[in-house]
Amino acid sequence: MKLTVVGGGSTYTPELVDGFARLRDTLPVEELVLVDPDATRLELVGGLARRIFARQGHPGRVVTTSDLDAGVEDADAVLLQLRVGGQAARERDETWPLECGCIGQETTGAGGLAKALRTVPVVLDIAERVRRANPRAWIVDFTNPVGIVTRALLQGGYRAIGLCNVAIGLQRKFAALLGTPAGQVHLDHVGLNHLTWETGVRLGGPEGEDVLPSLLAKHGDAIAADLRLPRRLLDRLGVVPSYYLRYFYAHDEVVGELRTKPSRAAEVAAMERELLEMYGDPSLDEKPALLAKRGGAFYSEAAVDLVAALLGGSGSPYQVVNTLNRGTLPFLPDDAVIEVQSAVGPGGPVPLPVPAVDPLFAGLMANVTAYEDLALDAALRGGRDRVFRALLAHPLVGQYDSADTLTDLLIAHNREHFAWA
Template identity: 60%
Template sequence: MKIAIVGGGSTYTPELIDGIARLGLPVTELALVDPAEPRLATVGGFARRILAELGHPARLVTTTDLDAGVAGADAVLLQLRVGGQQARHSDETLPLECGCIGQETTGAGGLGKALRTVPVVLRIAERVAALAPQAWIIDFTNPVGIVTKALLDAGHRAIGLCNVALGMRMTIASHLGVAPDRLGIDHVGLNHLTWTRSAVLDGKDMLPELLRTHGGELSARVGLPVALLRNLGVIPSYYLRFFYAHDIVLDEQRSSPSRAKKVEAIEAELLTMYADPGLTQLPQLLTQRGGAHYSEAAVQLISAVIGDTHAVHVANTRNDGVFPFLPDEAVIEVPSEISAAGARALPAAPLDPLFAGLVAHVSAYEQLALDAALHGGLERVERALLAHPLIGQAAMAEPLAARLVAANAEYLPWAR
């Protein structure tokens, strides 16, 4: 089996390589693809040492040539960041000027990232279709929901991947003192807009008891009041904090450095560590980079789709009637059956109106955001901003659209 990782120079990559080796995925070749050659060489060298340390026989190659990297692959993982941390900094700070949340996947920042990212991902996917038509594209590139919809709408074999659901499952399992694979969670919504509605152990939903006994820890994990979690009877993902505690988060963002600046410093230190020829294990600092459990999520998904196991994993895929208030072609994040045919969303209990309203609102925004990313135009960008529940006012959307386009013009041919 050959796996290509586009964005292979990412500081995430060693965590992924460690997971592949530790969990014994039967890979014969790993191709790390990235245009940043010095960074790729550093990450690739460390990745080879990890494979050797864990005794995995896979051959690892690094290349700046996309075609060479993806040719003949069975799975292609996308984990790229168009514009790097500098563009992310803009995503996180520019909206603050208009009184809006600054975040790289949610709200105006997420739209900026989508505008830059969707065209690049689609060009990569076209090369995958030409050179590895049997390959599945596993998209970890944010905003995952929008990017996955772009891929599926264009006819590509794609599944969206996020680590949030697996992280929540492992957190709950830890609190219950059980192995994660004994636990089933009902984790539903859109990417970065999800709620965990149940945690079933041996046929019993443990979530009510968990909220009673470990509500404080869960509250701290998602950054929301424990009283809210108990009132809703669910565990919202951390990203719901941008909606449920908007003004608090906005004040925090205005008074602290952007996450991009923090990550930039972490990455510089990580790359220095990775360059040490004596380093053969993941440094503790990597846990501060984010993306915890990414490797487990990726390995499980690849194993299921390549092995045609029909296992159930939370994935981003077509709605196809699961939520009747959304179009079938919308992309949702729910427990899905994973097989050689891809991801099939499993039937889900109806969403509480409180959750359904927000899902419908953000899903409509995602459709407009994709339209703007595919076809360009200041008016389309403004329409997407008007549709987002965190913006939604003309007095904000109009100047914000102009600033977003200007800040990203380098990556938007239609805006130059």
């Protein structure tokens, strides 16, 4: 089995490699190829990856290359975890929207749109080269914004699926609170990427007992603190929203906070410098504890489980993934990309039935889906008017003066990435 990671020089990669090493019975990787245009980072990350495999007695080999076509040749699955423009672009995405009193964030709002516009053309070029190399290869997208990028891939006819770590993080959190193995916790997870709600927490599987009411009653304070939302809101909703809903439910409060502290991008950039220095230590043969602060908790477990199921191995039968709606949520178009529990196998994901969704959540999903339609159109065809329309449609913007100003700022800060600008 050959797996290729595009963006293999990411500081996230040792988390992924650690999972491949520990869970080799689930996913027996024979060759792991790390592809990245940054030769310096690739050498540091690749060296640590080899030492992690050696320490854990993994027989597979780790190959590093800056040649994308060579890296994806004969790959069974290609994992995408790239960041077009690097942390410098992320820093800008998190700051210029604040000039208009809007959220500065890398995956939602105006900053998220900027990232989508930079990313979609690059990902589609990679996907076409993967298809030429091996049309049966699965493309697993971790690259944000996952929903828009995955929709671009699926709309282009590629064999693709999107994955995020929000669901597995909540599953592990709930399992710890319940004192039960994580594999026994099944989430009724519904929404779009980074716009999701847990409407049930079931023990044993999709037909198991729903313990969400008792979980909120006993542990609501701890869950609310993790989400940085008030306990009373969780009690009134009767569900657990993802922490990304704070950008919608407490927008003005978050904007105020973002204006008075260093950006997350600046924190991550400093952390990355420290991590890369650690990765260069030839005695380091495990992922460092600092990596947990970088984000991406349980990323490797989710990836191993998904790839194993797609390639016919022993991955979990039900997994939360990003895939086409196809009638699962009747209030959204069939070609929308939703994030829900799905039965996953070599034929791809099949969403499980979802009970009727509360209009409070369905309405916001429909609004953001319309924005994603317009965002993808702007990413594929370019043009100031298309960018403006996407921003005007986004519920975190929604005013024409703000959308107009944000359009100019977005283009000014990203002109080098847009062939049409």
